[in-house]
Amino acid sequence: MCGIVGYVGVQEATTIVLDGLRRLEYRGYDSAGVATQQNGCIEIRRAEGKLLNLEKVLSERPVQGNCGIGHTRWATHGRPSETNAHPHYAGGIVVVHNGIIENFLELKEILRGKGHNFNSETDTEIIAHLVEDYYKTDKDFVGAVRKALAKVRGAYAVAILCEQEPATMVAAKQGSPLVVGQGNGEHFVASDIPAMLSHTREITFLEDGEMVVFGGGGMEVTDLAGNLIEKSPKTITWDPIMAEKGGYKHFMLKEIYEQPRAIADTLAGRLTEDEGDAYLEGLNLSDQQLQAVDNIFIVACGTSWHAALVGKFLLEKHCRIPVDVDIASEFRYRDPIVQSNTLTLLLSQSGETADTLAALREAKAKGGQVVSICNVVESSIPRESDGVICTHAGPEIGVASTKAFTTQLVALTLLTMRIGRSRNSLSAENCRDLAQELLKLPRKVEATLELNDQIEAIAREFMAAQDFLYLGRGNQYPAALEGALKLKEISYIHAEGYPAGELKHGPIALIDEQMPVVVLVPENATSEKVLSNMKEVQARAGKVIAVTDANGESFCDNVDSLLVVPKITDDLMPILTSIPLQLLAYHIAVLKGTDVDQPRNLAKSVTVE
Ligand code: G6P
Numbered sequence: 001m002c003g004i005v006g007y008v009g010v011q012e013a014t015t016i017v018l019d020g021l022r023r024l025e026y027r028g029y030d031s032a033g034v035a036t037q038q039n040g041c042i043e044i045r046r047a048e049g050k051l052l053n054l055e056k057v058l059s060e061r062p063v064q065g066n067c068g069i070g071h072t073r074w075a076t077h078g079r080p081s082e083t084n085a086h087p088h089y090a091g092g093i094v095v096v097h098n099g100i101i102e103n104f105l106e107l108k109e110i111l112r113g114k115g116h117n118f119n120s121e122t123d124t125e126i127i128a129h130l131v132e133d134y135y136k137t138d139k140d141f142v143g144a145v146r147k148a149l150a151k152v153r154g155a156y157a158v159a160i161l162c163e164q165e166p167a168t169m170v171a172a173k174q175g176s177p178l179v180v181g182q183g184n185g186e187h188f189v190a191s192d193i194p195a196m197l198s199h200t201r202e203i204t205f206l207e208d209g210e211m212v213v214f215g216g217g218g219m220e221v222t223d224l225a226g227n228l229i230e231k232s233p234k235t236i237t238w239d240p241i242m243a244e245k246g247g248y249k250h251f252m253l254k255e256i257y258e259q260p261r262a263i264a265d266t267l268a269g270r271l272t273e274d275e276g277d278a279y280l281e282g283l284n285l286s287d288q289q290l291q292a293v294d295n296i297f298i299v300a301c302g303t304s305w306h307a308a309l310v311g312k313f314l315l316e317k318h319c320r321i322p323v324d325v326d327i328a329s330e331f332r333y334r335d336p337i338v339q340s341n342t343l344t345l346l347l348s349q350s351g352e353t354a355d356t357l358a359a360l361r362e363a364k365a366k367g368g369q370v371v372s373i374c375n376v377v378e379s380s381i382p383r384e385s386d387g388v389i390c391t392h393a394g395p396e397i398g399v400a401s402t403k404a405f406t407t408q409l410v411a412l413t414l415l416t417m418r419i420g421r422s423r424n425s426l427s428a429e430n431c432r433d434l435a436q437e438l439l440k441l442p443r444k445v446e447a448t449l450e451l452n453d454q455i456e457a458i459a460r461e462f463m464a465a466q467d468f469l470y471l472g473r474g475n476q477y478p479a480a481l482e483g484a485l486k487l488k489e490i491s492y493i494h495a496e497g498y499p500a501g502e503l504k505h506g507p508i509a510l511i512d513e514q515m516p517v518v519v520l521v522p523e524n525a526t527s528e529k530v531l532s533n534m535k536e537v538q539a540r541a542g543k544v545i546a547v548t549d550a551n552g553e554s555f556c557d558n559v560d561s562l563l564v565v566p567k568i569t570d571d572l573m574p575i576l577t578s579i580p581l582q583l584l585a586y587h588i589a590v591l592k593g594t595d596v597d598q599p600r601n602l603a604k605s606v607t608v609e
Pocket of ligand 1 (some may be wrong): 301304349350603605
């Protein structure tokens with residue numbers, strides 16, 4: 001975790017670096033810091049907590065220079081504090097780092113033996129000392145970085161400056177994201193594209209084991225041994241405004257409201273209605289390969305895991321292939337039985353989640369095909385997959401995932417159509433029907449968003465509750481899990497999602513007049529069963545917030561609150577029922593005054609185990 005930014009050019013580095021860090025705060029906000037290099041002198045400013053604190057420090061004690069690095073931290077080694085904040089300095093070398101150095105204790109001991117003293121509890125500080133150690137003898141900055149990085153084990157993206165080397169910056173990547181931007185006589189480096197998008201659209205993606213040296217107005221990419229690597233930049237078409245709040249109070253609300261567009265974009269060009277099939281450009285799997293699939297694993301973390309659970313219903317129903325859904329941190333260590341005819345599907349909005357990436361590598365090492373569904377095109381997970389389906393949700397800044405989740409469900413539906421057609425388990429006619437339903441989805445999501453005022457009123461009524469229960473059956477159970485996760489993530493209210501049929505096996509003991517129970521009960525094959533469960537809650541004085549569709553409205557009489565979403569095919573209903581739950585969590589969090597976009601202890605992209 002953490003975000004890094006670096007700049008070498010003609011402008012004031014601090015302005016550029018701070019601007020970049022602001023766009024990377026979703027990666028962590030335990031502390032922030034900058035360092036600039038000017039006239040053989042390095043100046044460092046750091047502050048615990050959010051970027052705002054660093055900005056205050058900088059306004060009191062500004063720094064200058066056209067070459068600078070910055071960092072926003074999500075604490076791993078060492079608590080959040082100013083001492084542990086990056087950049088870390090040792091004898092003229094200053095470093096910002098994202099990742100974890102696994103052998104840092106071992107290296108620290110060796111360096112201590114050579115007389116190095118450490119100021120922080122971080123693993124990062126050893127990089128500064130290692131580089132310093134080599135630089136002392138060779139006086140070769142780039143060579144010293146190379147030697148130092150050859151010693152460290154683990155994951156890193158680093159940007160490094162040296163007091164004695166004016167206007168030179170070295171950056172390198174191994175296992176953590178790092179992109180390079182080229183402007184007019186200036187260069188940028190950062191953990192993610194939005195950090196530099198207002199300055200350049202010419203982006204070069206670094207691979208693991210690559211290092212880049214900026215200096216003299218140019219840049220040079222090499223491997224760690226110093227061999228030159230030819231790279232050409234790609235032009236990124238994202239609009240920087242897309243990454244701004246666009247008039248909404250929070251990114252999360254903006255992103256909830258972006259769902260009709262995000263879904264339409266994810267569908268664009270992928271439905272061949274006439275043929276009754278889905279066209280997935282990056283899937284890279286032939287009909288023969290899809291026909292040969294014996295089983296599927298879907299592997300993910302957090303909200304993406306909930307999307308995976310919905311995916312199981314879609315794929316098993318229409319493709320008749322057994323599907324196992326795994327949490328990535330479990331999959332990677334349980335020696336899963338992946339065979340040559342296994343398809344492993346990784347779901348990740350960021351494409352950088354460490355556990356999901358490790359699960360991908362585990363599956364790849366065992367054989368079979370590996371496909372990912374991801375929202376960040378050039379991130380690590382799609383780059384290492386055999387095939388990719390990109391969700392086109394655009395950048396998601398709010399830590400609590402919303403549009404990335406619903407577009408994952410759309411992508412899973414498209415994949416189901418493609419596999420189902422290739423195996424003929426799904427008829428062209430049924431596929432066409434599903435395509436028709438998908439095309440109606442953006443409009444139905446818009447209609448669902450009109451429930452906002454009603455949901456805000458419900459939020460006022462229930463905001464003081466200590467616990468919430470969310471119930472659903474079938475593909476509404478993952479939607480219930482996701483609704484509960486959204487509420488706990490941003491409002492800090494304890495919430496649990498449960499299969500409605502399991503209520504009687506434990507959670508019913510919790511029900512009393514204090515307990516709001518959100519029941520997902522659209523009209524489908526199990527709605528009568530869910531209704532019985534709802535009655536069990538009401539019989540114990542529990543408060544029911546029911547979410548149903550136009551056909552289910554009549555059977556939801558006597559509930560405390562009723563939310564009615566448009567009717568859509570059962571396969572897509574989890575998309576519509578999730579949206580009121582996103583808004584419910586959002587309004588409760590706003591009423592409670594929590595930090596909606598950056599909830600405590602959470603980060604958008606978890607690049608550590
Ligand atoms: C973090 C985020 C969650 C997200 C999870 C998986 O915990 O806070 O919102 O669902 O990571 O992220 P991914 O990028 O792999 O979907």
